[in-house]
Amino acid sequence: MIRAWLMSALLVLCGLLVGASLLLGGSSAPSPVVPVLFLLLAWTQSPLFFPRRLDAAEAQRRSAADGRPVIYWRPGCTFCLRLRLRLGRRARRAYWVDIWRDPEGAAVVRAANGGDETVPTVVVAGRPHTNPDPGWVRVVLDALPAPGVRDAD
Template structure:
């Protein structure tokens, strides 16, 4: 099991244990609610809701070509989750690097944050920004989105 899945699995197993206790005591609706809540927590803290992660080198290469920001993140990070949800469908336009899966990505983040693995760290045009406002990140997508539309039509 990789580190990225540890927290979601803990949520899921704990939810199953608590829900089982409720089921055994005859509280079916309570058990179902608990199971659903813990399953949702597991899902929200899993890598599943984030766009597919790339390696740091590949993300930086793609960013150099298309000008889109690179987001360094890790599962279980509330600030990364906030950024992902606030960006909505536009999050897929960014290049995402899971620092728990990519040692080079973790090194980039440590270099940008005085040795700390503080995420999300968003790199725009080679400049790192630690935990930026999601609206600011969305604004960074505007130039590349316009460039893509102009190139296509």
């Protein structure tokens, strides 16, 4: 759990140190802005920025039932952040598994990537896709039925 928050904590600490040094150095204009920018950056690197996480077993079970993709990620990964930002609100329609908090999720990623923990790894219909283009993931998510809408029998 500490590893998941390490990058965010370091960014907050750096922001405070840079802000304090600017303030002590006599440059008062940007000093309140710098810590705020570091806080925003820390938030994007934190587990809070990503949709509600699930463990791998639950995500796989839900994905098998409704066809939504499972996205394996880890905090501090710039490619995961890029995917999350590019998906916008659509990100909530996928199941997110933090491989640093779920050893089974890490094992799935290693099995899909020749032993490496390369993320993001997106599993769609049982097929893994390593670091896919965010546009492609958006198309996959857009092809899903709207939440709460079921096909007529």
